[in-house]
Amino acid sequence: MMTEQIQVNHYTVSFGKKMILKDVSFALAGDQLTVVLGENGAGKTTLIRALIQSALTGESSDTIQVHTNKLAYVPQFRDLGDDYPLSIKAFVGLGIRDAGLPWLSHEEKERVSDALARLDLSELADMPLAQASGGQKQRAYIAQALAKKPDLLILDEPSSALDSMHTAELVNQIRQAQRDWKIGVLWISHDTSWVKESADSYLWLHDQTITMGPAAELPDGASSKHSEEVKHVL
Amino acid sequence: MFSETYMVNAYLAGTVISIISALVGTFVVARSYNFLTHSLSEIAFAGAAMGFWLGFAPLLGMVALTALSAIAIGSLENAKVKSDNVTSAISALAIGLGILFLALGHSSSSSATGILFGSVLGISVGDIQLLLGMAAFILVLFFLLFRPLSLLAFDEAGLLLSNKKKGLLRIVFLLVMALSVAISSQLVGSLLIFVLVTLPAASARTYQKTIPGLIALSIFFALFGTWLGLALAYMTNLPTSVFIALIEVAIYLLSLALAKVN
Numbered sequence: 001m002m003t004e005q006i007q008v009n010h011y012t013v014s015f016g017k018k019m020i021l022k023d024v025s026f027a028l029a030g031d032q033l034t035v036v037l038g039e040n041g042a043g044k045t046t047l048i049r050a051l052i053q054s055a056l057t058g059e060s061s062d063t064i065q066v067h068t069n070k071l072a073y074v075p076q077f078r079d080l081g082d083d084y085p086l087s088i089k090a091f092v093g094l095g096i097r098d099a100g101l102p103w104l105s106h107e108e109k110e111r112v113s114d115a116l117a118r119l120d121l122s123e124l125a126d127m128p129l130a131q132a133s134g135g136q137k138q139r140a141y142i143a144q145a146l147a148k149k150p151d152l153l154i155l156d157e158p159s160s161a162l163d164s165m166h167t168a169e170l171v172n173q174i175r176q177a178q179r180d181w182k183i184g185v186l187w188i189s190h191d192t193s194w195v196k197e198s199a200d201s202y203l204w205l206h207d208q209t210i211t212m213g214p215a216a217e218l219p220d221g222a223s224s225k226h227s228e229e230v231k232h233v234l
Numbered sequence: 235m236f237s238e239t240y241m242v243n244a245y246l247a248g249t250v251i252s253i254i255s256a257l258v259g260t261f262v263v264a265r266s267y268n269f270l271t272h273s274l275s276e277i278a279f280a281g282a283a284m285g286f287w288l289g290f291a292p293l294l295g296m297v298a299l300t301a302l303s304a305i306a307i308g309s310l311e312n313a314k315v316k317s318d319n320v321t322s323a324i325s326a327l328a329i330g331l332g333i334l335f336l337a338l339g340h341s342s343s344s345s346a347t348g349i350l351f352g353s354v355l356g357i358s359v360g361d362i363q364l365l366l367g368m369a370a371f372i373l374v375l376f377f378l379l380f381r382p383l384s385l386l387a388f389d390e391a392g393l394l395l396s397n398k399k400k401g402l403l404r405i406v407f408l409l410v411m412a413l414s415v416a417i418s419s420q421l422v423g424s425l426l427i428f429v430l431v432t433l434p435a436a437s438a439r440t441y442q443k444t445i446p447g448l449i450a451l452s453i454f455f456a457l458f459g460t461w462l463g464l465a466l467a468y469m470t471n472l473p474t475s476v477f478i479a480l481i482e483v484a485i486y487l488l489s490l491a492l493a494k495v496n
Contacts, residue, residue: 056396071394078391081266086388087443094384094445095392102380128443144392 005030005152005184006051007065013046020046022208028201030067030151033178033185035195035215037222038205044188047205048154051186055152068184072150074141076157076188082130088140089125092116095144108147115147119173134161139170146177153178154186167191171198192223235468244354244464244474247362250369251354251421252430252456257376258414259435259456260449264387267411268432269318270307273325274415275427277303280332281416282349282424287339292349293364296419300412303328308405352423352475355467365420368413375410383407384445421460422475429475430456433482440489455485 004027013020020043028034038044052073055066072095086094093104093112104112116122119139124132129140138158145153155174159167171194178185187199195202199215204222211219235241262271278296285295303324310320336346348356376383382403385393393400418430434455435448442448463477 052394053396056394057398073394075391078389080389083439085264085439085443085448086445090444091389094389097381098385098394099381102377126443141392144389 003067004028005067009063011063013043019208024210026203026210026212028184030184031182032200033175033187034201034203035199036186036188036203037192042205044205048156048188052154068152070148070150071152072145072148073154074145074156074158078141080129084130086129087126088121088129088132089116091129091140092144092147096147111147111149115143118146118177119143135166138162142174149181150183152184156188157190159189159191164193168194192218235465240355241468243357243359243362247354247357247365248421248460248464249457250365251418252460253453254369254372254414255418255430256434256452256456257449258372258410259431260452261383261387262411263432263435270321271411271415271427271431273321274300274303274412275419275424276325277328278416278419279349279424280328280335283332283335283339283341286341286345287335291364293361293416293420296416297413300416301409304408304412305405308408311404350423350425351473352421352426354421354474357420365417368417372410372413379406388445422478426475426479429479429482433486437486437489440493455482
């Protein structure tokens with residue numbers, strides 16, 4: 001049997017007396033786009049952090065095993081400041097590797113160009129990142145992650161600041177890279193409008209437990225109230 | 235001017251110091267560690283005073299104390315103590331100790347002025363050898379750790395390292411900072427550390443959009459100020475650091491104005 005990319009067995013986590021996740025187990029294959037759903041405080045970020053630390057230390061425990069040679073992670077927030085000097089291209093090239101020679105090889109430069117093209121940033125490559133719009137910045141963060149050519153890509157609410165049209169574009173761009181490279185993608189999202197059509201599976205964190213299944217069978221309870229909340233505010 | 239050995243030595247030392255300060259400064263400014271360099275320079279003051287007191291080279295005292303403090307600050311930072319407060323406490327302690335060491339060593343006021351305002355015109359061949367050794371060490375470290383240090387300074391969120399390795403890298407970065415502060419105190423003095431470590435790097439941010447570009451321009455600004463400053467000091471018989479400070483501040487103000495225009 002092929003080993004799954006992510007394997008979690010009987011994982012329990014709590015903050016003080018508050019139980020977050022109780023004895024959860026699941027496994028994810030390495031070539032799927034999985035959406036991680038759940039309300040604030042359901043344990044999404046805690047779970048993701050545990051997976052990332054396990055991947056980075058390379059230590060497999062009985063509870064968490066992550067098999068990846070190249071992990072990329074796009075955090076939800078980045079504090080770069082208004083006078084951030086680097087261009088979008090330089091920013092994307094920054095993340096291509098964590099070690100090695102100071103300069104990028106020819107092949108690595110091509111990966112930067114490819115990542116920029118995939119996120120429709122080629123024409124903005126020389127623009128200072130600080131001058132980019134919120135959506136452009138978000139795409140630059142994701143391009144930086146894609147330039148690594150990861151086999152596991154973890155995204156923390158990349159579309160939270162985007163309108164539905166730009167979210168749909170981003171979903172297509174990431175889906176394309178995921179299919180081209182046959183990699184695993186874990187996408188934390190509040191917005192579930194696109195999940196049934198564009199994801200492979202879902203991982204729903206609720207009531208201290210995890211439910212998972214094919215995205216097409218996403219239960220109504222897991223669908224976000226995001227759009228309702230937005231309507232309510234409007 | 236170059237017929238005088240002490241001027242040749244001063245130019246040699248000034249060149250090495252400018253290159254290292256501007257290189258390290260690029261990362262210091264990117265990581266918003268400007269004020270930490272100032273605290274480190276106060277620690278350098280204590281270290282140099284300790285050198286005078288115990289009778290070894292002030293630069294060695296600076297390196298020893300700043301390096302120790304860098305490790306302390308780094309560990310406290312990793313322990314998530316509010317770093318501004320930690321740095322205030324450490325610099326208060328350092329200046330107090332510095333004054334104590336000066337008193338204990340019965341050091342002349344001229345040696346104290348030398349530490350605080352720089353004394354490059356009196357730099358010896360032995361000092362230059364020590365400087366070159368430290369500069370080479372920093373350059374090699376930067377070559378080997380350029381990628382992780384770039385990420386740490388320019389996009390820490392994108393640096394995917396286990397918590398342990400990240401903590402270690404932070405301490406290495408602080409150590410390099412400490413060394414470059416000690417080095418650059420030789421030229422401009424520990425009171426004017428901003429002049430070479432942060433101002434050239436901050437000015438370069440207006441004009442450059444890549445890390446190599448930032449480093450190159452920062453080094454150019456630092457060298458320009460140092461070379462011109464040394465020449466002006468020679469001609470006017472006034473302290474070097476005055477001129478370097480004025481030149482670097484002028485370059486910075488010009489970049490600010492240009493950034494506004496753009």
